[in-house]
Amino acid sequence: MEQAKAATSDLIDDDRLDDLEREFVGRVRGRVLEIGAGEGENFGALHLDVEWIGLEPDAERRAELAKRAREWGHQAAPLDAMAEAIPLPDRSVDAVVATYVLCSVADPSVALAEVRRVLVPGGRVVFVDHVAAPPRTAKRVVQRIATPFTARFCHGCHWDRDTARTLVEAGFVGDDVRPFRVRSMPFGPVPTLLFDGHAP
Numbered sequence: 705m706e707q708a709k710a711a712t713s714d715l716i717d718d719d720r721l722d723d724l725e726r727e728f729v730g731r732v733r734g735r736v737l738e739i740g741a742g743e744g745e746n747f748g749a750l751h752l753d754v755e756w757i758g759l760e761p762d763a764e765r766r767a768e769l770a771k772r773a774r775e776w777g778h779q780a781a782p783l784d785a786m787a788e789a790i791p792l793p794d795r796s797v798d799a800v801v802a803t804y805v806l807c808s809v810a811d812p813s814v815a816l817a818e819v820r821r822v823l824v825p826g827g828r829v830v831f832v833d834h835v836a837a838p839p840r841t842a843k844r845v846v847q848r849i850a851t852p853f854t855a856r857f858c859h860g861c862h863w864d865r866d867t868a869r870t871l872v873e874a875g876f877v878g879d880d881v882r883p884f885r886v887r888s889m890p891f892g893p894v895p896t897l898l899f900d901g902h903a904p
């Protein structure tokens with residue numbers, strides 16, 4: 705708890721966040737599902753031994769993702785699906801990764817229930833995302849006001865999601881949970897969460 709409190713006040717820059725993201729994403733092994741994989745920004749961070757399965761609903765991004773996946777030696781074509789309805793059997797993956805996706809999915813609780821369904825018991829999860837600022841702060845007010853616009857005009861991105869809480873409510877257990885504030889303009893530092901945990 706003390707550690708979490710101390711980390712909350714940690715102000716970092718983009719480069720440090722990039723390093724941490726790579727470290728967290730690089731921890732998963734085995735059969736790994738990456739939801740909202742975008743255009744494959746995480747390939748450089750994933751361990752070369754993982755059996756990667758990508759999921760990306762946006763057709764243009766998925767085409768680029770498929771191309772880059774082949775370049776990185778991943779055979780499986782990315783799934784054309786939403787995280788809220790993952791077309792994989794129960795208990796079929798060892799780990800799930802998502803970076804900057806829980807801010808965008810239509811329903812994080814439904815998506816996380818799906819993640820739990822497809823994970824083997826004890827399976828690992830790594831999530832990285834910008835999150836809601838603490839309640840009753842000016843930042844939280846800005847996030848609440850901005851979110852209807854960002855959700856509409858920035859590919860469904862919500863600035864005000866309390867992802868740490870949603871993860872706990874979905875039943876995930878955090879093993880290495882690091883909240884940071886990342887230096888940013890023009891609205892000031894962005895609360896950001898790195899979550900490495902497991903499904904019990």
Ligand SMILES: C[S@@+](CC[C@H](N)C(=O)[O-])C[C@H]1O[C@@H](n2cnc3c(N)ncnc32)[C@H](O)[C@@H]1O
Nearest residue numbers: 740741742745762786787803804805808809810
């Ligand atoms: C901000 S981008 C992040 C892409 C990549 N993960 C990264 O870190 O650069 C959000 C991604 O989530 C995808 N996405 C949006 N809604 C989704 C959903 N319901 N299920 C799965 N992916 C979704 C978008 O198409 C987009 O590729």
